[in-house]
Amino acid sequence: MTFSPGRYQVSRREASEPPTGGSGGRRPRVMIIYASAGAGHDGASRELARRLRERGLRADCVDLADIFPWGLGRLLRGTYHGMLSRLPWIYGLLFSIGGNFSRAAPITRALLRPVWPRVLRMLPPDTRAVVSTYPVVSQIVGPLRREGRLAVPVITYLTDFAVNPIWVSPGIDVHCAAHDTTRAEARALGAGEVRVAGRLVSAGFRPGAEEDKRNARERLGLPLDARLALLVAGSWGVGAVARTAAEIARTGEAVPVVVCGRNTALYRRLKRKRVGHVFGWVDDMPELLRAADVLVENAGGLTALEAMACGLPVATYRPIPGHGRANAGTMTRAGVATWVRRSADLGPTLVRLADGAEGQRQRAAGLALFDADPAAVVADVARGVEAASSARKPVPIDDPALVESPVVVSAEVTTGLDAVPPRRTLTRWVGLRASMARKRIGADEPGADGGSHPANRPDRQG
Template sequence: MAAALEAIAPHRYEVDLYDPMSRERSVLVGRLTALYGPVTRRLPALWGALYHATDFEPVVRTVQGSLGRGLRRKVRAAMHPQPALVASFHPLLNHVALDVMDRGIPLVTVITDWVEFHHAWTDRRATRIVCASEPACTLCARRGIPEERLFRSSGLPIHPNFKEAIRRYPTRRAARQALKLRPLAPTVLLVGGGDGTEPLRRYARVLAQSPLDLQILAVCGRNEALARRIREDNHAGVHVFGFVNNMPELMLASDLLVTRASPGMIAEGLACGCPLLLTGYLPGQEEGNVREVVRRKLGQYVPGQAQLAKAVQDWFAKPGELREADFDRARAAGNPNAAFEIAGMLQGLVRD
């Protein structure tokens, strides 16, 4: 969002990116937040139970009241000098910021989930709440958010780099040539998130054994051990990457995107015209993403290795015009301009 705001209004605003939970591990909420990654990777059922047990407005307020004291102190200090606008991208910070802000400062909540989301995201005091889909707007309305406070963006905000890459590489062949990949080979992108996950290795192996002459791009994120193990497997056609800064190019080079049903990855993949093969989801906020992808024929849910291998083989066996229709449907559902739309709305709320 900061990059999009700078793009539409160069050098006009000073944007302070502030995360009180990551800066101070002494804050109890910060310690709990640090457990998010390990818990969701290793104990997703526990995460789902916690999510559903706390997904009620009275519980949210109780939790915020008991755990938010240290956060309030830090957020209050961050309000000096007084900002022209506050935008929140984290469900634990919306209520906290509104509790300590001076009246007259707009607060915008940008919900970073696609279809379904926790009650912690919705506070009726917010000036605007940004929703990336019609189901999200409907859910906000059911929770009592007035229609005039909702801003319906055309999708989740993704980095402006995606829009530039889409302009630079109009075809998959062009993106593959830029990456020094085989330009005509059927290409599948495997993404395991920023921290990488072990199933990626199994997916690479089962796809490498496919009768298709696949080109497999495995992005392992910061998990160097996983990247090393996949390289040591030495499967033909598998290209291994660590943490990358060229995800737009990798997506634009790929025919299919294999990923968990995380909203950010879905948004980026659709913007690049990638049909989706979803291997799993985080209980709670990501369950609806799977239903939405399947309902809109943007991809398939493939929770097992055999299902993944069959889905890939079946997709490449489809006639070319049907595969092109899948590309078009994905592009129509994704929008690289969403961040610019939201930035324009933020600019309109700022008083010069």
């Protein structure tokens, strides 16, 4: 895979690669649907795909913006970016409505229903599992699964620590959560199977020794003996970044090192003000994290996770409205970050995290998030479906034997899928699928349900 901002692309080599492993056996395919709304969802999807390939599976990533028709996805992405950058209070209001209005999720699912056929058409015939790394995606694939239009398991990887109701959708087989605190929030919102399954960051993010810190500072031109507070605000550089950098400098306890991401206007403004050390887009983020003593962030996004993987304590300060404030609360309760709520507390908190016992406890809690691997959960589910598919005899979807004996077929399909909760087993969905097929045959309307793509036929072998 070659990555470019906003989209994953399949290289020619991978596009022509046969769906077999070294032993000649078929490799299950996993489809990952993400949204290019900041680097967090992109990065998690890319890393999950890489780990699945290491485990011998095929993995493809699709941007939701490319599924929406008429350029609507890119328009929505631009609107979201604009709200965060210029009118964050509007985004906070919409987020609050989504979290407190009980009909928000059902309305979202209804509005997304026209996208169903496009999602079904983009799934290759050999798909064995679908992974969502974005809440809106879950509101599409969950209902498809619940209604029997999607015959393979659906997994939601919760990229955020905090769980908004839009993250939870009926029909999702398994939710992968960061922490027990996240799991409890998801369960309270009605999620079925929720597993604490670790976090996804690139292998380059790992703790370093004091020598690594010194070498990194020398290469980056940073002070060797000062306490450095690395300030990040996502790939878009949104929030009160300039104000936060000035406040860190005024504490006298740390030197701010600011990463502006792709926000060139912010970069130029901070360079003019000469507040600390300023970077634009950083290609070697692991080295910069190893050079720092503490991370200051405002959204609970991917960089916060990367810092935790490097053993760097995390402080959340002036979080952006919406998911930023929600993540700040959940991460603090989980013990993996500290939410600094007052400017007067900023300096003392930076000292405690960089040099004190509080920072040591937080480092340990953050590193523990990476003991498990979400790719293991996804691979187990996909391989279970592949094993069941290989073990059974292929039967055409319109074969009368399938229509008359759905229970027998569904029993074969569910082989090896102990990860799926009983009330959402493949038996239920394949039975429903067969019932729908019976209705179509009786009405002489083949394909009326719009789910005729081979990827959605439970009888289809890879």
